[in-house]
Amino acid sequence: MNLVCNGLNTGYRRHAELLKDVDINFHSGVLYALMGENGAGKSCLLKTVAGLLKPLAGEVHLQHSTDAAADTSTLLASPRRQRPMRERARWQGYLEQQARPFWSLPVRDIVALGADARRDWSPEEAENAIELVLRQCQCQSIAERPVLELSAGEQQRVLLARVLAAKPRVLLVDEPTAGLDPRHQQSVMQLLKTQAEQGALVIAVMHDIALARQFCDQVVLLGREPSAHVFSVGKPDQVLQPETLYKVFGIRG
Ligand SMILES: Nc1ncnc2c1ncn2[C@@H]1O[C@H](COP(=O)(O)OP(=O)(O)OP(=O)(O)O)[C@@H](O)[C@H]1O
Known part of the structure; x- marks a missing residue:
């Protein structure tokens, strides 16, 4: 491609x-x-x-x-x-400059929104992709925390994880x-x-x-x-x- x-x-x-x-x-x-x-x-x-x-x-x-x-x-x-x-x-996945989350959701749910773009995936495939990307973006330890309570750098990594979750x-x-x-x-x-x-x-x-x-x-x-x-x-x-x-x-x- x-x-x-x-x-x-x-x-x-x-x-x-x-x-x-x-x-x-x-x-x-x-x-x-x-x-x-x-x-x-x-x-x-x-x-x-x-x-x-x-x-x-x-x-x-x-x-x-x-x-x-x-x-x-x-x-x-x-x-x-x-x-x-x-x-x-x-x-396609796109991460804008200085992206900031605006929903007060746990990190895992924010990342799951990214996987939602893949309508062709079964729930199990989506779950595996979410776990993988949380690990790759070093977000496992913050997975259950509300995203708006994270530092700017941590939020940036979460938003990258959201984009990567769909495997663009x-x-x-x-x-x-x-x-x-x-x-x-x-x-x-x-x-x-x-x-x-x-x-x-x-x-x-x-x-x-x-x-x-x-x-x-x-x-x-x-x-x-x-x-x-x-x-x-x-x-x-x-x-x-x-x-x-x-x-x-x-x-x-
Ligand atoms: N929404 C906008 N409407 C009109 N002009 C804009 C807009 N955003 C940026 N510009 C102008 O367009 C030019 C290029 O901006 P752009 O953000 O694409 O540059 P950049 O290379 O990404 O810059 P930076 O390294 O500062 O992020 C700049 O002169 C800027 O002032």
Whole structure:
């Protein structure tokens, strides 16, 4: 399963183009770091790919097969057409930036809401998926606690667990390690890497260069000058070169 962006122009308001001419082919089995300065349009691009913002031009396609001969491409988004979210929920998981729960439910019930997206599962399959993800996200010890009584970092892990509970084949996460302590940053990145190794297509908006180098297979780096654009795409060591970091972030490193 690949996500293909063709000539994508997108922005937050109608006619307000932020990113232009985005041509990227995201592959399954790959963990992507989507990076760039504050305001470069990372969340905007992720939301467009997720179907939460409508493109102003261009298209997003879902390719079901890597076999170019087989015509198995589905149009997900264009200025005229958006696939319904309930259809996307069967294969896509999305975690928004600074996500916060608003229901006063125990952690286990919040995570169970994620598994509800899988109408094809038996109650036993759903229960197994919930237990697995509580363990993977290190939420077992807090499983019975009301989610609103947890720290911000703990809530963040619970909401990631909710997204993962449905075993999405496309996982789109916006700054999943923000606010987490170093150990949990590592474990969340390891979890995303494992999802990719098991075949998921994972795009993570992130700022931490060291974590991107350590865990990600590919970096999509956005630039802001003269206007927002895709500056570079490639392996972390190729993209995160000192001269590139200077050009994009103005830092020596
Ligand atoms: N809801 C909105 N309506 C209009 N403009 C917005 C909206 N949200 C963000 N913007 C603007 O769009 C631009 C890109 O924002 P976006 O959140 O996509 O950037 P980002 O790269 O994810 O930034 P950050 O690293 O700070 O999270 C910014 O200039 C921002 O001010």
